[in-house]
Amino acid sequence: MHERTDSVGCWLCRRELLALGALLSAAAPAQAARAARSIPAAEPLRQIRAGGPSGLLAVGTSGALWALSASGAAATRLADGLDPLTPLASGHGRIAARHADGGLWVWQGGAVQRGARDALAPQAGLLVLPLAVIGVAAGSHQVLRFEPDASRAWAVVARSAEAVLPDARPLQVDLDARGDGGHLVLLAGADSQRYAHGVLGDGVEATRVLWLARHSLALLRELVLPAPHVIEDIAPRRVALGRGSALLTVRSGPQGGQLGLVAASATQPRQLQWAALGDALGSPNRWLAPSTDGTRMLAVHTPHIGGVLHEYRVEGSHLVGRAVASNVSTHRIGSRELDLAVWLGPHLVLPQQNGLALRVLDAAAAWAEVASIALPEHVAMTAALPGGQGVAALLDDGRVFSVAVG
Numbered sequence: 001m002h003e004r005t006d007s008v009g010c011w012l013c014r015r016e017l018l019a020l021g022a023l024l025s026a027a028a029p030a031q032a033a034r035a036a037r038s039i040p041a042a043e044p045l046r047q048i049r050a051g052g053p054s055g056l057l058a059v060g061t062s063g064a065l066w067a068l069s070a071s072g073a074a075a076t077r078l079a080d081g082l083d084p085l086t087p088l089a090s091g092h093g094r095i096a097a098r099h100a101d102g103g104l105w106v107w108q109g110g111a112v113q114r115g116a117r118d119a120l121a122p123q124a125g126l127l128v129l130p131l132a133v134i135g136v137a138a139g140s141h142q143v144l145r146f147e148p149d150a151s152r153a154w155a156v157v158a159r160s161a162e163a164v165l166p167d168a169r170p171l172q173v174d175l176d177a178r179g180d181g182g183h184l185v186l187l188a189g190a191d192s193q194r195y196a197h198g199v200l201g202d203g204v205e206a207t208r209v210l211w212l213a214r215h216s217l218a219l220l221r222e223l224v225l226p227a228p229h230v231i232e233d234i235a236p237r238r239v240a241l242g243r244g245s246a247l248l249t250v251r252s253g254p255q256g257g258q259l260g261l262v263a264a265s266a267t268q269p270r271q272l273q274w275a276a277l278g279d280a281l282g283s284p285n286r287w288l289a290p291s292t293d294g295t296r297m298l299a300v301h302t303p304h305i306g307g308v309l310h311e312y313r314v315e316g317s318h319l320v321g322r323a324v325a326s327n328v329s330t331h332r333i334g335s336r337e338l339d340l341a342v343w344l345g346p347h348l349v350l351p352q353q354n355g356l357a358l359r360v361l362d363a364a365a366a367w368a369e370v371a372s373i374a375l376p377e378h379v380a381m382t383a384a385l386p387g388g389q390g391v392a393a394l395l396d397d398g399r400v401f402s403v404a405v406g
Contacts, residue, residue, distance in 0.1 A: 034373045036358075036393070036401040039068050041075050044398025048383045051090030052078070055386030059084045061398065063100055065107070070385050070392065070402045079105075079112060087169075087336075089126035089133075096126045096133045104135060104146055104154050115146055115154035123201070123336060125169030125235065127184070129214065132157075134170045134184060141166050143186060143217050160217040164188040165206055167336055169235035175211055175221065175264040175272070177244030183220055184212045185236055185247060195230040195252055197285045199304070201336040205230035209247070209262055209272055223262055223272035229253040232287060235338060236262065239292045241314070246275055248290050248297055255280035257287040259299050259312055259319050278312060278319035289331040291350075293343040296363065300350075303329040307353040311367070324367040329353045332380070340382050342391045344405050349391045351379050358382075358393060360405055373403040 043060040051057050054067040054076065063084055067076040078095075082105060086098035099105040102122075104115030120126075124136035133146045133154065143160035164186040174182030189208030196203065207230055209223040225231065229251055236247035239261070246263040251274075263275035281288060281301060288299040288310075297312040299321070307329040310321040328350050330340045341350040346364040351357070355378035360371040377395035385392055390404040 034371050034403060036373050036375055036403050037072075039070060039075075039392060039400040039402050040072065041066065041068065041398075041400055042077070045394055045400060046084035046398070047087065048381055048392055048394045048400060049088045049090065050383045050386075051088075052095055056383060056392055057088055057090065057095065058394075058400065059088065059097070065095070065097070068392070068400060070390070079107060081105075083122060086120070086122055087125050089128050091128035092130050094128050094133075096128050096135075098122065098126070098135075102138060104133060106133065106154055113148060113152050113154055116156075119144070119156070121166055123167040124165075125167075127170040127172060129172070132214075134214075136164060136166070136168055136170075136186075141168075141190075143168075143170070143184070143212060145215070145217055158215065158217045160210075160212055160219075162188055162208075162210055162212075162219060163190070164210065165190050165204060165234060167201060167234050171236060171238060171247075172214065173238045173245050173247065175245060175247075181214075182245070183214045184210075184217070186210050186212065187231055187234060187236065189224070191230060194227055195232065195284075197232065197252070197287065199287060199331075199333045200232065200234060200338065201334060205232055205252070206234075207231070209236070209249075211264075211272060221264060221270055221272045223274075225251070232257055233290075233338065234336060237290060237292050237339075238294060239297060240295050241275060248292050250288060250290060250299075251277065252287065253280070254284055256283050256285065257281055259288060259290060259297070259321070261314070261319065274317075276314050276317050276319045278321055289329075289338060291330060291339050291341045291343075291348070298324075298341075298348070300328055300330050303331045303353075304333050309350075309361075309367070325359075325361055325369070327353045328359060329355065332378075335380070337381050340379060342382050342384050344384065344388050344391070347405055349382070349403075349405060351382075355379050358391065358403055371405070375401060 056068040058066045065079040083098040095107040102118040127134040141163040145158040146154040187206035211221040232252040236249040258280040259278035261275040265271040309325040381394040
């Protein structure tokens with residue numbers, strides 16, 4: 001399952017890392033470390049997310065939902081009984097979660113509304129729309145659209161014909177540049193045989209990208225990957241491309257992972273296509289972790305065995321990358337948290353390779369490091385603090401710390 005370290009290629013990679021580290025150290029002076037401040041919590045936490053009444057939500061090991069305060073005030077308990085392993089979603093004044101009984105759970109203005117039990121797949125993502133919540137069905141892994149009925153219970157009003165990944169994360173994106181808010185992207189075509197790597201939480205990889213109508217969940221466009229390639233990802237990222245939007249993701253195969261942009265075909269109205277691809281990393285089971293603020297495109301190459309941050313630009317159908325920082329990592333083996341980086345304006349905050357510090361890089365200053373913040377334990381999850389003033393870091397032991405940026 002681990003990325004391979006027993007090849008001449010990786011020996012060369014280590015040599016390049018040392019050279020890059022020396023270059024960057026010479027180019028920028030060392031910065032003084034800032035202190036991380038503990039955020040009060042009443043129990044060990046399992047996840048944190050931006051959003052909610054205080055701007056920072058958390059789910060504890062007990063399944064309690066908390067609104068955390070970055071200012072040092074006590075946490076506010078909003079509810080109990082949630083599944084702590086399934087990611088929260090928030091937006092449009094609502095918080096959506098998977099209840100411990102498997103049903104959809106929605107919080108709005110202090111009131112709780114529920115859906116049928118056992119409806120949602122564990123580990124799959126949720127998406128809050130203005131009038132609905134999108135989820136993934138338990139068992140069948142079809143996409144579900146929930147809306148509140150006359151009794152204010154959340155009922156399924158549409159179901160996709162296609163199954164998606166068991167842990168798919170829905171994303172709304174306007175791939176046709178119509179200005180209508182866009183439709184739903186999910187990864188599908190689950191395959192456990194084509195590419196044996198399994199560093200993203202399970203051994204299942206995607207072989208299709210689906211774009212589904214947000215109301216009916218009918219298939220609008222798709223990309224199908226022929227063998228031996230897969231999409232080694234669970235949640236593509238929206239990024240600007242020309243006058244429209246595209247998806248930033250990872251294609252993996254015999255030569256390892258490569259950064260890719262998926263966009264709507266200009267000539268085939270039912271198809272998605274690769275708009276641009278970067279160079280592959282060179283050997284199987286070598287992965288890269290993408291990150292974007294919606295405009296800039298970056299990826300950490302081999303985040304588990306070295307961690308070199310690359311910045312990419314589009315040149316025709318090619319994504320051209322260059323190394324800009326070493327000793328970083330935005331993913332840990334086995335985690336479904338694929339991007340531990342947080343973007344705050346021109347600043348990119350991401351973990352040091354060993355996970356025991358957060359580094360702040362300034363995109364406007366050639367990615368110079370402007371701060372380094374030591375953490376008392378390995379970082380497991382990150383979230384932007386309200387107002388864009390800093391980052392919250394959830395640690396392996398369940399504590400949360402905040403760090404100011406800027």
